[in-house]
Amino acid sequence: MPPPTLSKKLTSIQGVRLPGSPSTWKIDIHYPPNSPRGIIQSITPHDVSTPRDDSVPTPLVLPALTHPHIHLDKAFVHSARQYAHLLPSAGSFQEALSFTTEAKQQFTVPDVLQRGEWLLAESVSAGVTAMRAFVEVDHTVKLVCLEAATKLQEQWKDACEIQIVCFAQDPIFSTQHGEENMDFIQKALEEHPQIDVVGTTPYVESTIDAAKQNIDWAVDRALQLNKHLDFHLDYNLDSGKEALVWYVLRSLQQRGWTSSTTSKRVMLGHCTRHTLFTHEEWSQISRIIHENDLPVSFVGLPTSDIYMAASPEQKVPHDRPRGTLRVPEMIRKHDLDAVMGVNNVGNAFTPWGPPDPLFLACLGVGVYQAGTQDDARLLYECVSTRARAAIGLSSSDPSLSDIGLKQGGCSDFLLVYDRDLTGCGVTRPCGSVAEVVWNPPATVNREVVVGGRVKRSGFVCVQNDPNHPIYVYSEK
Template sequence: MEIDSPPLVIHNVHFIWDDLNTPYTITIENGLISAIYPTPPPPAHVPYATNINGNHGTVLPSFCQPHIHLDNPYLIHRGPPMVCGSFCEALELTNFSRQEYTEEDLIERGRRLIMENVQVGVTSMRCHVEVDEMVGLKCLEAGLKLKKEFGDEGRGICDIQIAVFAQEAVFIGEDNGVAMRKLFFEACEREGVDAIGSTPYVETTVALAKKNIDWIIDIAMLNKKHLDLHLDHNLSLRNEPLIYHLIHTLKSRSWSTSMPSHLRITLGHCTRLSLFPPYELRQLHELISTDNLPIHFVGVPAVDLYFMGRGPTDGPATGGGATERGTLPVIDWIRNYDFDVALGVGNVGNAFTPMGGVDPLGMAAWLGTVYQGGSQADCRVLLECITTRAKEAIGVMQNQYKDDDRMAISVGDQADLVIVGQRSRDMGVHELFVEPGYGRIVIKGGKIVAKRAVETWIA
């Protein structure tokens, strides 16, 4: 007979929208928030429950990684050293490492990536795993095992979505990619696959890129899976934006009326769209909304800013002229154009992102500078992009909020939470961005699944 776990009672936490002088107590039962009330001084121990002290930390909806590569983290120390840091070099260096992939190695690095994410407060992730003739189904097999290990069938600490992903061109080679596409189709039919995606811009021509888009949409629709594309990853006005062909194909295939409503179309990078003038952004929004296409954009700023704006040799930018860098301007797109946008870390510890860690909050903090968004309202939008908007982008959360507040935490909500740091009494939401707290308490389904503590000393 299964015995229900005792209620979890968290004392002395703060909400970002409320009085800094009022700490709250949150009670969680059967995975749901059952009560929220001001913490009495001193906190009253609740009998027959697990009582913990939030130490005046800020409680947020748990974080989500809507775009992260599971098979290639922590490769920066392997193979030849990086020289110029270009996108082509990153592909070459990663392919060098991929030749030596084993399932044991993939699981070891993937497990580290997931555990480091959980420790900072991530409870849901969409993980891209590559399928091609070099690695076969190794990455997929490892990803499916990790999904089972960390999901509800296993440890129950993080929901993992597996996105079968074609990083390489699919219409190339001696057989024009026939063997590759056959292998990919086999992968998409595997039980446990949640999303299907590709990288159209790596094809050798625009015509083949459009063919790639049509092909991947057809496979996603046939298998009734989420669609997840890396799209329009450039900053050149000379390059035709592929977003328009994507929308045309989705409409001609009747995605909105023939696909289950919970399935999402998630588009990563899309830096080319950051060059659109206001009138074109409004037209783009109209194109998407007229057919109720569930398109969500995911900015991957660490990768975007690292690769964009390089010099003529594809090395780091040099002096002597303006340097263009770009990533999706998420604050502007949400506030002024009502796009559905989220933020993802993308890569960790490889040639695509040689520096930086997994923490979405740390990423949001430095993005405030990139986006020149320093107001409390800007900070809230950035928090949405790593929590609720990120979960919407991968279909693990629907857009239903109390008073349209995406950061609201209410009675009846599923208890997926993160408590960050120790809040001071005078900085409000800016506290999280001035110095994102290292200390974390992570709650998934009403259970504490991770803690990270800070110990300091000074002479």
């Protein structure tokens, strides 16, 4: 499957709506020398004297979407025929681990390429133009997933910026395969400069000491190689287990990882154990991060977390709490950098939900009881501008991560149209960020601009004419 076709470079997008404004606007795009990707040169009121085709809906323009945490190699295992015998029967975390290990024994480069293309195609069509993609490296898959990921990274580079995480899902400091797993990780890091991020899973180690060794090694290696760092961390709801976030923060402090010493960032994912923290513990985490200038972000993964993260067996059968990071509260109450990610799609860890960040933002309305218009804007940021900043692709200053388009910003946009998809001649308007989050528009009502070029849609209801009245091209 080839990557999507992109248009010629745009010099402007005209007659479009912006969040919170009743007027129409023109967005001019500039291309720096030797750069294939454009930046926003100016945003000005649309010249009303310019004739406009009223038969073409006026789109709402928003920043493009981002996957800050998604597993490329395990995507859509349930959709591939060769894994039909590995569909969930118990739905437990241990079953997911077991079935995924068994599935990995069958992974091949063509298989991972095919499922990765499914993920990329659906993600880009939804509006995703950047993603942090985890690929596992260990004694089972060796470098198979990484080889496929680097091919996809190159093939899809014009449509989506793919950050590759060399990911140790399995132990590297314990169990009979720990040493072998470490050898493959080291080999991958040495031989593949396309790797952007070092990722590990400390909680899979057999002892707490091994987990801390895992953390220290990952911090040291990422600093040495000047790469981002990403931990799957504290994935439980057991108050009796030590939360490793304190050790991660201490390790970063001891090794001098600060915003002033490196541009690379640290991401902590899942962290469901943290939902048991008191207000004082959250305040302490925030204080440590800010006082030590640590470039740390948290990513909540609600579709996986509320499905998988269960507390230990309860005495009362009906008492089965679920947990996922309370992202809006972390941002507003504790001044922490937090975002939302899809994580897994179509496998035993998360058999439900599409790879559409807007679905995730919509889910957040209910999960976080976040139903105001301000909540909707924040949730959109958490799957777009904030998510992009958290993985190090734009400014990490939260004040610069709102959804207002700005001069000098990247020219990755999601355009949302009002089109009748019912066949009844009825069109419901969608004019605000809140409406987009509360009731995400169908993919056929979305158009994506990436780096200043339009992704052509295969849907007949979408305008594909190169003379599309809202677009002005640099080349005719």
